[in-house]
Amino acid sequence: MSVDLEQLVARIAALEDMQAIRQLKARYLRACDLKLVDGVRDAFLPGKVRIAYQNFPVFTDREDFVSIFEQMACQGGVYDIHHATNADISLISDSEARGLWSLNFRTILLSTRSVTRLAVEYEDVYRKRDGRWWIAESVSRVTSCLSEEIGADGASRYILWGEVPAQPADAAA
Numbered sequence: 568m569s570v571d572l573e574q575l576v577a578r579i580a581a582l583e584d585m586q587a588i589r590q591l592k593a594r595y596l597r598a599c600d601l602k603l604v605d606g607v608r609d610a611f612l613p614g615k616v617r618i619a620y621q622n623f624p625v626f627t628d629r630e631d632f633v634s635i636f637e638q639m640a641c642q643g644g645v646y647d648i649h650h651a652t653n654a655d656i657s658l659i660s661d662s663e664a665r666g667l668w669s670l671n672f673r674t675i676l677l678s679t680r681s682v683t684r685l686a687v688e689y690e691d692v693y694r695k696r697d698g699r700w701w702i703a704e705s706v707s708r709v710t711s712c713l714s715e716e717i718g719a720d721g722a723s724r725y726i727l728w729g730e731v732p733a734q735p736a737d738a739a740a
Contacts, residue, residue, distance in 0.1 A: 585656045587700050588664055588693050595702065596649035596670075602641045608633045612694055612701035620707040621687075644677030651689070662695040670707070681726075683714040 591610060598606025611618070611629040618626040626632040640647060653669040670687040692704035714727040 581658055584658060584664065584695070584700070588656050588666060589654055591693070591700050591702065592651055592654070592666070592668065592691070596651055599636070599640065599649050600647050604633060604637055604641065607636055610702050611705075612696065612703045616702070617692075617704040617706075620705070621709050646675040646677075648673040664693040664695075664700070666691040666693060680717045680719075681714060682717070683712065683727075685709050686711040 594606060595610035597603075598610065608629060611632070613629070615627060616629050616632075618629075618632045623635070626635075639645075648671075650671040651668045652671070653667070655667040657665045659665060666689070668689040668691070670685075670689060672685040672687055674683050675681075676683075687707050687709050690704075690706045691702055693700050694703040695701075709730075711730060712727055713725065715723045715725045717723055
């Protein structure tokens with residue numbers, strides 16, 4: 568079997584690009600969990616982006632998204648866990664890629680004594696600029712939900728389970 572050196576170089580570059588995208592997504596999710604605002608910001612392409620997470624307004628500016636992230640997630644008593652799996656990354660060109668991810672998300676809210684677990688599907692678009700990959704678009708859809716409240720006696724009460732109905736983007740604004 569003869570492999571052309573140019574083909575081999577292209578295949579290695581593609582593997583490196585896919586690994587860089589996996590690392591980008593991991594850094595973003597870890598920054599969300601650890602409330603690292605600059606890390607969240609740094610995952611998204613400077614300038615025009617599209618962030619369309621189910622039941623949130625559509626964001627076209629990363630600073631607007633980061634502002635909402637700070638308001639909702641960066642308070643005492645809010646603990647989040649983002650675990651993304653099933654990465655399916657497709658390189659479209661040397662500077663654009665698409666990714667599909669499954670997310671297991673959990674949030675603990677001490678103020679309401681509640682825990683919510685979501686299964687989420689992400690569709691991302693990545694762009695390479697100045698030698699690094701950025702998230703240019705991220706769209707999410709919730710596929711299932713389990714939410715419970717923990718009473719003062721320690722007993723759990725399920726308050727929502729199953730599919731989360733989508734709201735129009737402007738209804739959540």
